[in-house]
Amino acid sequence: MNINNIPRRYFLRDCGIGLGKMAAAGLLTQSLARPAQAAPEAPLGARTPHFQPSAKAVIHLFMAGAPSQLELFTPKPELTRLEGKPLPASIIGNQRYAFIRPDAAVMGGRFAFAKHGESGAEISDAMPHLAQVADDLCIVRSVTTDQFNHAPAQIFFNTGFSQPGRPCLGSWAIYGLGAETQNLPSFVVMSTGSGLSGGSALWSSGFLPTLYTGTRFRSSGPPILNVENPAGVTDSLQQETYDLVNRLNARRLEATGDSEIATRIASFEMASQLQSSAPELTDLATETAETLALYGCDPAKPSYARSCLLARRMIERGVRFVNIFHEGWDAHSNVEGNTKNNCKATDQATAALVTDLKRRGLLDETLVIWGGEFGRTPMVETNPALGRAMGRDHHPQAFTMWMAGGGIKPGMTWGATDDFGFHITENPVHVHDLQATILHCLGFDHERLTYKHAGREFRLTDVHGHVVKELLA
Template structure:
C-alpha cells in the first residue's frame, strides 16, 4: 500500500482501519457469508430473531381502510349527511370542505376464516389466507400529506435525508446475499410522492442504499458487459479502478470513496446473478398463474411479488415493493376496484408461496400505506367532484404475517365513524420498532452518530407492539 507525502496520521490510521475492515469483508464475501459494514454496531442481533428477511408491500397513496378493512355500520346510517362539526373541530386536512358529508363503505363486508376477520369483497384472495394475518386498525402518523407521510413511514422522518428502514436493517445485520444488494426496491403502478428518498441510505455509508431493480432481463442499467470486453479485461479494469480509488482515498482521507469501490464490486458480482434472478420463465406455469402473472416481460405488482420471493430465497435482507395509485380523492370506488384487482391475488399468492417453500416463518411480510382515508367525502357532488375521501392520519389499517407474527387477530378499534382510535392506538414508530424487534434488533440500541448526536430509525419514540408477536 502506497501513502502520499501529505498523508496525516489521522488519515493513515483511518485508511489502515478501512483496509483491514475490507480484508475481513472480502473474506466474508468469498464465502457467501453475512455481509455488513465494518462500522456496524456490535452485539447484533440484540436478542433471538424471529425473522431473517422483510418483504414490505407499500401501497403508496393511502388505501381507504374504511372500504377494505374497518367496516363501520354507522357510516351507512349517516350516509350523505353532514359530518358532525364536533368530529372535525381542530383537525387539519388537505382538501376537506365545510359541507363534507359522510360516505358509507363502497363495498359489502363479510367475516372470513376461523378468526372471523372482516374484509371487503374486493379482497377475495386475501380472505383465503386471513388466518395468517394480523391486522392493526389503529395505526396513526404525524404527517397528513403524501410526500412527508411516505418518508415518515419509510425513514422515521417527514424530511428527506434520513436513512430508510432497509438501510438501517442492512447496516445492523448485513445480508446473506453476496452477489445481490442486501436492500432491493421494486416499483409498480406509477410515480411515488416520496421519491428515491424513501430508500436512501441518508447519512449511513452508501453501500446500504436501496437498489431499484427494473423489469426484464436487464434489471439494472449498464450492468451487462459489452460483448467486445472479455471477462479478463473487465476484471483487470475493475482492479485498476479500485487501486486508483484506494490511492485517492489515502491522499484525501475521504472514506466515502470506499462506497464507490463497493459499488463496482457489487455490480461485477451481479452481472451473472441478476439475469438469473429475473428468469421468471423458469418458474412453473402453475406458480405464474397463482400470482396472476400474464406476461413475464411486463412490470407489474404481481411480477414484483414473485421476484420478492426469489430475492428472499437468495438471501436479500430487506425487499421493498412500492405500488402507487391509491390516492383516491375522487372516484374511490372505481379506484379501489382497479387497485385491489392488481394486488389482492399477488399478496395472497406470496403468502401461500412462502409457506409452501417453508420460508414464511422466517420472512416478515408487511402491508400498508402512509395514512388512511376520511369517513366523509372530500367535497360535495354539487361542487363537481366525484365521491372520494381525503387524507386521514388519525387511524388506518396495516397487516403483517410471518416472521414470528401471531396471525388470526385484529389489534385495536376505532370509534363508530372510524375516525379516532379508541382501543390500542399504534404509532408508525411502533410499527418500525416491531419490525426491527422481529429481526432481533432493539430499536433503541441501533444508532448512528451524525452531526454530533446519535440517530435511530424511531428517533426518540416507538414501542414494540407486543400483541403482534
C-alpha cells in the same frame, strides 16, 4: 537583518530545504500519526443483532397514495346509516384537512364485508384473494401518523422523519444486519408506477454510508442499468479494469479511511456479480405454470404480480430487504373505482406471496408488511352533483395495515376506531411503534440501533416509539 527587506529568492533558497524536510517528515510519519482505517474485508458481511431475531428478511408492500381502510378492512355500518349527513362537530373538533371542508357529508363504505377464516378477520369483497389467507395476517386497525400530505407522510413512514435526509427502514436494517449474499444487493427496491411523492428519499441511506442505499430494479428491460457489458468490451478487459480500479481505490481507502471509498469498492464487486446473478434472478422461465398462475403473473409483462414473484425469489437468494411500491391509491374522487382497480392489480399477487412463502417454509423468517402512508376520511370529498364519483380525503388519525410472518402473531385483529372510523378508541399504534416493532423482529432494540451524525446519535424512531409486544408471536 530587517525581515521586511528579505528578498523572495533569498527566502526560497535558504528556507526551501527546511520546508522540504517538514514535508518529508509529514509524509513519512503519516501512517504513525493516523492508524489505517481500511474497510473490513466484507463491508456488508452478516452481523450479529442485539438478540435472536424472529425475521431474517422483510418484504414491504407499500401502497402509495393511501388505501381506504373503510373500503377494505374497517366496516362501519354507522357511516352507511348517516350517509349524506355531516359528522357531529364533536367528532371533528379542530381537525384540518388537505382538500375538504370539515362539514363535508358522511359517506358509507362502498363494499360488503364478511368474516374470514378461523380468526374471523373482517375483509371486504374487494379483496377476495387476501381473504383466503386471513388466518396468516395480523391486521392493525389503529395505526396513526403525524403527517397528512403524501410526500412527508411517505417519507415519515419509511424514515421516521418528515423531510428527506434520514436513512430509511431498509437502510437501517442492512446497517444492523449486513448482507447474507454477495451476489445480489441486500436491499432491493421495485416500483410499479411512474413516480412517488416521496421520491428516492423512501429508499435513501440518508447520512449512513451510501453502501446502505436501496438498489432500484427496473420493471422491464435489464433489471439494472448498465449491468450488461458495452459493445466491444470483453470479459478479460473488464476484469483487468476492475482489478486496477480496485487497487487504486484500496490505496486511497487506506490513506483516508473514507467510508464512501469502501462503498465504491463494494459497488464494483457487486456490479461484477450482478452481471450473472441479476439475469438469473429475473428469468422466470424456471417457475412452474402453477406458480405463475398463483400470482397471476405474465413473465413477459411488468406488473405488481411480477414484482411479488421476484421478491420471493430474492428472499430465497439471501436478499434482506425488499420494497415494492405500488402507486395509485389516492382516491380523492371515485374511491369505489379506485379501490376496485388497485385491488385487481394487487390482491391476487399479495395473497400469493403470503401463500408461496408459507408453503416454501420462508414465511416464518420473512416479515411481510402491507399498507400506505395514512388513511381516508369518513366524509366524502367530491359531490356527485358535479358529475364526479365520490372520493375521500387524507386521514392521518386512524388507518389500517397488516403484517404477516417473521415473528408476528397470525390470525389477529388489533386496535379499534369509533363508529365513524375517525378516532382510535383502542390500542393506538403510532408509525414509530410499528418501526420499533419491525426492528424488534429483526433482532434489534430500536433505542440501541444508532448512528452518530452531526454530533449526536440518531435512530430510526428518533426519540419515540415502543415495541407493540401484543403483535408478537
